[in-house]
Amino acid sequence: MAEDIAIVATALTPCYRNYADSEPSMIMSLVNQILEETGVDRYKIDFTIAGSSDYLSGAPFSFIASVDGYGASPPVYESHVEMDGAWALFEAFVRLQCGDIDLALVVGSGKSSPGSPREIFPIQTDPYVQAPLGLDPVSVAGLQANALIEAGKATERDFAEVVSRSRRDALSNPNAQVAKDVSVEDLLKAPYYATPLRKHDLPPITDGASAMLIARGDRAKELCDNPVWIRGMDHRIESHHLGLRDLTDSPSTRIAAKNLGLEVSSLDVAELCVRYSPEEIVLRQALELGTNTKVNPSGGPLAGHPVMATGLTRVVEVARRIRLGEASRGLAHATSGPALQQNLLCILEGDA
Amino acid sequence: MAERCAVVGLGQTKYDRCLRVTMDGLVREAALKALDDAGLTFADIDAIVLGKAPDALEGVMMPELSLCDALNAVGKPIHRVHTAGSVGASTAISAVTLIESGMYNTVLTVAYEKQSDGDFMWALSGGKSGGQGAGGSFAPWIRNYIARSGAPEHIGWKVAVKDRLNALKNPLAHLHMEDINLESVKESPMLWEPLTFYEACPSSDGAAAMVMTNKAGVKRSSSKAPPAWVIAHAKRTELAVYPGRDPVKPLAGVDCAKELYKKAGITDPRKQIDCAELYVPFSWFEPMWLETHLICEEGDGWKMVDEGATEIGGDFPVCMSGGVLSSNPIGASGMVRCLEAANQVRGTAGDYQVDGAKVAMGQAYGGASNYFAMWIVSSDPDPTFN
Numbered sequence: 001m002a003e004d005i006a007i008v009a010t011a012l013t014p015c016y017r018n019y020a021d022s023e024p025s026m027i028m029s030l031v032n033q034i035l036e037e038t039g040v041d042r043y044k045i046d047f048t049i050a051g052s053s054d055y056l057s058g059a060p061f062s063f064i065a066s067v068d069g070y071g072a073s074p075p076v077y078e079s080h081v082e083m084d085g086a087w088a089l090f091e092a093f094v095r096l097q098c099g100d101i102d103l104a105l106v107v108g109s110g111k112s113s114p115g116s117p118r119e120i121f122p123i124q125t126d127p128y129v130q131a132p133l134g135l136d137p138v139s140v141a142g143l144q145a146n147a148l149i150e151a152g153k154a155t156e157r158d159f160a161e162v163v164s165r166s167r168r169d170a171l172s173n174p175n176a177q178v179a180k181d182v183s184v185e186d187l188l189k190a191p192y193y194a195t196p197l198r199k200h201d202l203p204p205i206t207d208g209a210s211a212m213l214i215a216r217g218d219r220a221k222e223l224c225d226n227p228v229w230i231r232g233m234d235h236r237i238e239s240h241h242l243g244l245r246d247l248t249d250s251p252s253t254r255i256a257a258k259n260l261g262l263e264v265s266s267l268d269v270a271e272l273c274v275r276y277s278p279e280e281i282v283l284r285q286a287l288e289l290g291t292n293t294k295v296n297p298s299g300g301p302l303a304g305h306p307v308m309a310t311g312l313t314r315v316v317e318v319a320r321r322i323r324l325g326e327a328s329r330g331l332a333h334a335t336s337g338p339a340l341q342q343n344l345l346c347i348l349e350g351d352a
Numbered sequence: 353m354a355e356r357c358a359v360v361g362l363g364q365t366k367y368d369r370c371l372r373v374t375m376d377g378l379v380r381e382a383a384l385k386a387l388d389d390a391g392l393t394f395a396d397i398d399a400i401v402l403g404k405a406p407d408a409l410e411g412v413m414m415p416e417l418s419l420c421d422a423l424n425a426v427g428k429p430i431h432r433v434h435t436a437g438s439v440g441a442s443t444a445i446s447a448v449t450l451i452e453s454g455m456y457n458t459v460l461t462v463a464y465e466k467q468s469d470g471d472f473m474w475a476l477s478g479g480k481s482g483g484q485g486a487g488g489s490f491a492p493w494i495r496n497y498i499a500r501s502g503a504p505e506h507i508g509w510k511v512a513v514k515d516r517l518n519a520l521k522n523p524l525a526h527l528h529m530e531d532i533n534l535e536s537v538k539e540s541p542m543l544w545e546p547l548t549f550y551e552a553c554p555s556s557d558g559a560a561a562m563v564m565t566n567k568a569g570v571k572r573s574s575s576k577a578p579p580a581w582v583i584a585h586a587k588r589t590e591l592a593v594y595p596g597r598d599p600v601k602p603l604a605g606v607d608c609a610k611e612l613y614k615k616a617g618i619t620d621p622r623k624q625i626d627c628a629e630l631y632v633p634f635s636w637f638e639p640m641w642l643e644t645h646l647i648c649e650e651g652d653g654w655k656m657v658d659e660g661a662t663e664i665g666g667d668f669p670v671c672m673s674g675g676v677l678s679s680n681p682i683g684a685s686g687m688v689r690c691l692e693a694a695n696q697v698r699g700t701a702g703d704y705q706v707d708g709a710k711v712a713m714g715q716a717y718g719g720a721s722n723y724f725a726m727w728i729v730s731s732d733p734d735p736t737f738n
Contacts (some may be wrong), residue, residue: 002454054434055413060406060475061436064592064719072722073597075604077611078589079442082407082414082434091431091446098454099354123411126418127469128374235429240418255427337417342430 005096006220006227007348009034009213010316015177015304018113019207023057027109030211034105038213038223042071045213046101047060048078049092051085051108053306055120070107084108085210085312086334088346090184090233092214102219109209109309117205117307124337126240137200140242140338141190141276142194147247149196154281156196161188162277163200163302170299175303200302201277208306210313228319232260235334235344242339250286253333253343257287260347266274267293268327273335274300282340283333293331297321311335315346322350356733357451358570358579359694361390361563367526367679369468370557375410376422382559383423386460390563391574394424397563398456401444403433403463408475410466423462435589437631437718439463440686441725443564444714445585448727451564458569463687464559472555472682484544487552487634489720491544494636498546500600501533501656503639505546509537510657511635512551512677518664519674521703526556526679546562551635551677558681560688567733578731583711584615585727592720599655599721601644608724609645612713616728617737621647621713621718624737625728627669627696627706628713629689631681633676638662641715642670645726664706672704673697688717690727697731 011030013019019026027050048070056063063080072078081087085108092104118136119160125131147154148154161184170179182200190198213223220227236252238245257264274280280295289295296302298317301310311334319331329349336342356621365378369716373381379402379719387393400423402416412418416425423430431450435442440463477483493690519525532550540549549613565572570579588608592599609621618624622721628647632638639653647668648656656662662670671677672694693714695701701709715726 053413054406054408060408061719063434064436064722066587067591067722071591072589072604073591073594075588075602075607077587077592079446079587080435082432083416091449094453094455097354097455098449118470120413124413124417126376127410127412129430130418131412159507167538189405235418235431236427237425237430239421246563252427335412341417342420 003080003097004097004217005093005214006229007212007319008215008220008223008227010319012175012210012316013133013208014175015306016207017177017205019111023109023111024066024069026209027066027107031070031211034211040213043074045103045105046077047092047095047104049080049104049106049176051081051083051088052110052227053082056110056112056115058115066109070105081170084334084336085309085316086315089312089315090235093230093233096214096216102216104214106214106312107209107211108309108312110306111207112205112307113207114335131257137338138194141278142197143194144247144339145278148278148281151248153248153285154278156188157184158281159201159277162280163187166296166299167334168304169297173298173303175304176299179299179303192224197276203275203305205300206304206306208304208309210309210316212316226351227351228322228324231347232351233346234259235342237342238310240341247339248282250282250340253286254307255281256343256345257317260345262345262347264289264293266329269294269297269318269321269329271296271298271317272300272333273311273314274302275305277302279311279340311344318348322348354454354656355452355566357448357564357566357582359562359564359582359729360570360573360575362690362691362695363384363561364524364688366524366557367556367558367681371468375415375464375469378418378466378557378559379404379419379462380422382561383460383462386561386563392563396458397460399429400425401431401433401443401447401448401450401459401461403439403460403687404465405437405439406475409472409682412471414444433710435718435725436723438686438716438723438725439718440684440688441690441716442686444586444687444690445587445725445727447564448582448585452565454620458565459537460561460563462561463684465681465683466557467555468557483716487544487547490634491547492581494634494678495546496550496637497600497640501651506534507639507654507657508546508635509534509632511632511638512537514663515671515675515677518672518704519678522673525674526554527607547634553676553680554680556681558679558684560684560691562691577698577700580697581733582732583728583730583735584612586611586615587725590722600640602604602721604722605644605724608645608726612720612726619737622668624711625713626709626711627672628715629673629675630670630690631676631686631689631716632671633648634678635677638670639701645715652727655730664704669706686725689716690714694729697729716727
């Protein structure tokens with residue numbers, strides 16, 4: 001039954017600390033890159049879908065302006081999710097499975113620089129009881145880190161090792177915002193920020209966008225020599241009550257992996273949406289990743305976190321490594337909500 | 353399409369200023385009603401698709417995160433759509449594609465708004481800029497429609513009266529205005545020339561939900577009412593502003609209708625569609641959409657209103673439930689249009705049932721009239737049109 005669907009082109013902006021121009025202008029630069037690379041006429045794309053957040057831009061209906069970035073005159077078949085662009089990819093993947101259309105453009109974009117994420121994100125929590133307390137994502141990540149330490153599943157050194165490796169790997173990523181060769185020992189000398197987390201355990205504040213063109217079956221083979229096939233996508237959510245969750249585990253990731261029949265031994269690379277260093281420990285354990293899988297060779301979100309594009313960027317990073325021949329099979333992960341509440345997995349594979 | 357999608361359960365809350373429950377309570381109430389109607393439980397649901405208008409309306413960012421428990425979504429996929437005022441219909445369509453893709457067997461879709469938890473005018477204007485309100489944006493285009501079509505001024509009043517009288521037959525409608533008449537609409541305060549207070553929608557709280565499934569799922573469902581089959585759906589978006597754009601008859605609205613009818617095999621919409629729920633938040637949008645969606649010739653929309661063609665009992669009834677003019681839970685309003693179309697072809701619309709309705713249209717628009725989403729449902733999974 002399942003249709004073969006592949007990524008045929010990808011584009012990323014650099015991770016900017018503060019991108020002075022507008023969100024639509026970031027999108028437009030990516031869409032133009034993709035159209036140029038593939039030679040596809042914008043108005044021959046069957047379906048367009050974007051992921052973004054009004055609250056990051058500080059304006060309701062901000063996504064309407066983003067339409068200017070990918071063009072819609074004459075009108076296009078288009079939709080929008082108020083989620084990371086990885087969920088826009090999920091909907092595009094579902095839509096192409098229907099079998100009547102072939103080509104979809106997927107965009108994720110966000111500018112975190114105009115606002116204060118620690119003030120904005122508490123309103124993701126339950127508005128009646130939790131949001132008034134102002135529990136922000138950094139504090140939740142601190143709770144998760146403490147839970148891991150108390151459960152004996154991780155140490156502060158483990159967190160520092162995630163950061164040291166990610167920052168070093170980011171040196172070879174031209175789009176990275178934070179890249180540095182820094183030792184675990186030096187990292188552990190830094191003061192606490194949200195105990196037991198240090199500032200380097202947090203992602204930077206980033207503006208950025210990512211985009212891709214996906215195609216069905218033969219259309220994918222026509223459009224590029226080395227399509228990256230999407231072998232499956234699934235996403236799951238957990239309770240919003242932190243007290244009802246085991247913060248040291250990610251059962252929603254486990255369910256998604258099981259439903260996809262994920263065989264981790266076959267994964268050469270995994271790009272995980274590690275926004276806070278302890279999340280990598282949780283995800284590695286939930287996915288049961290082995291030493292044969294290279295995790296976050298791009299540096300991951302700790303090297304650049306364009307909220308609403310961070311998850312889709314993970315898919316782009318895996319697809320690029322497969323296209324370059326550095327990997328033949330990989331996993332991309334996206335997340336939403338406090339302490340990895342909602343998780344999406346996407347399995348990618350090159351032509352054998 | 354791999355799978356035909358059927359709507360087997362409908363659920364709506366009462367539309368009003370709802371201080372009795374939280375947002376969680378509101379969406380759960382609609383979901384439970386839809387499941388009950390379908391003869392199913394949360395355990396039968398494979399995925400949830402949630403829609404609502406801007407997060408700023410209630411001040412909750414990405415509310416799928418906090419509502420997932422109320423919708424028994426824990427351990428399941430929950431997907432969140434936002435396409436401005438058209439979002440309710442877009443959400444329904446996204447849910448349909450989950451079924452059509454063959455990836456999911458049974459899907460719950462929910463849309464809501466709880467305007468009393470927030471401040472719409474504040475949110476709409478980004479909190480600082482003041483803002484003219486939605487009516488202030490649309491009134492100039494309505495004036496342009498009147499100038500172009502030569503429609504008499506009572507057309508707007510007539511739509512307002514018709515939809516409020518229809519609402520008297522719908523116990524869930526927000527407004528129940530027993531004494532409404534052309535004179536009272538005309539005499540109500542002028543808001544945005546030519547729109548009077550009674551020609552504008554209310555601010556409502558409420559949620560709507562539908563259970564959708566494939567052919568095999570229809571057999572599993574124990575709904576007392578027959579399914580509504582989704583025969584066709586279409587969406588179109590255009591830029592909010594571009595040189596030569598016609599906001600009175602937006603090309604996206606024309607193209608969307610053409611695509612919809614083509615997919616459904618409809619060649620004469622006025623004759624082949626039995627009734628429609630159109631997104632009419634201000635009275636004049638009824639004739640404007642009748643023309644934009646090619647249900648009549650350009651310039652004839654107001655004549656259909658004037659002749660009573662769009663009343664229940666007319667040849668093309670519109671907004672039988674009372675429409676957006678009688679209840680506007682913004683994020684849910686588009687879904688309510690789709691839901692009420694399904695309600696008609698299932699024959700379950702009660703006092704506002706159109707006799708013998710077999711094919712119905714649900715439509716929503718949003719933004720600066722630059723987002724359109726529509727579907728056609730039928731009591732027959734493969735209807736043929738003559």
